[in-house]
Amino acid sequence: MIKGFIFDLDGVITDTAELHYAAWKKLSDDMGWQFDRELNEKLRGISRMDSIKVIMDHNGVSLDEDTVVELATKKNDIYVESLDDMTPEDYLPGARELLTHLRSEGFSVALGSASKNANKVLKQLNAIHFFDVVGDGNSVSRSKPAPDIFLYAAEKLGLPPENCIVFEDAEKGIDAAKAGKFHSVGIGPEERVGHADIRFDTMKEATLFEVKTHFKDLF
Ligand code: G6P
Numbered sequence: 001m002i003k004g005f006i007f008d009l010d011g012v013i014t015d016t017a018e019l020h021y022a023a024w025k026k027l028s029d030d031m032g033w034q035f036d037r038e039l040n041e042k043l044r045g046i047s048r049m050d051s052i053k054v055i056m057d058h059n060g061v062s063l064d065e066d067t068v069v070e071l072a073t074k075k076n077d078i079y080v081e082s083l084d085d086m087t088p089e090d091y092l093p094g095a096r097e098l099l100t101h102l103r104s105e106g107f108s109v110a111l112g113s114a115s116k117n118a119n120k121v122l123k124q125l126n127a128i129h130f131f132d133v134v135g136d137g138n139s140v141s142r143s144k145p146a147p148d149i150f151l152y153a154a155e156k157l158g159l160p161p162e163n164c165i166v167f168e169d170a171e172k173g174i175d176a177a178k179a180g181k182f183h184s185v186g187i188g189p190e191e192r193v194g195h196a197d198i199r200f201d202t203m204k205e206a207t208l209f210e211v212k213t214h215f216k217d218l219f
């Protein structure tokens with residue numbers, strides 16, 4: 001039986017990819033590194049430190065760990081400042097409706113995000129009340145594709161993975177859900193999340209009715 005839902009944040013509840021892109025772009029420009037939207041796609045769902053390593057590898061750059069942390073912090077300062085402009089208008093279409101529906105039907109709901117800024121994003125969206133549990137980049141040390149963040153969220157909800165559906169927009173996020181033996185819903189194109197149990201192009205199509213129809217034996 002499905003009793004709980006675990007949501008990724010960036011790309012599922014709200015589209016922060018553009019803000020992450022702008023902040024990494026500013027840092028890369030300052031450093032003289034090549035960075036474009038194609039490379040930004042590779043950062044979907046992975047932690048901040050893993051992200052900067054992908055960018056440095058792409059540019060053939062190697063620096064000592066303290067400098068890498070300093071640069072990642074610089075990017076984060078730019079990103080966090082840009083979050084000040086986020087408002088409750090910035091849910092991805094369909095996301096607020098689904099969260100509201102899940103609440104009204106009494107499901108348990110958790111966040112399972114790699115972001116250390118998840119609480120700030122939820123606050124800006126006025127979304128904190130939708131979640132029984134917030135698992136974020138501070139909750140576990142191994143990030144996606146390891147299943148740890150989803151296992152953490154499920155454990156805090158008091159549910160085993162087979163009773164939960166994970167919503168994810170990242171390839172590595174679906175990998176993480178599968179590694180943890182969760183049911184999975186992919187949001188995005190086939191080539192990114194086609195390995196999920198069910199896939200929707202956007203959150204708008206991902207209604208509770210559609211999800212229940214697909215997983216009908218589990219409700
Ligand atoms: C999300 C995004 C990633 C980002 C990560 C860490 O998973 O999809 O692109 O790198 O969070 O975010 P943070 O806010 O901690 O830098």
Ligand code: MG
Nearest residue numbers: 008010011169
């Ligand atoms: Mg995501």
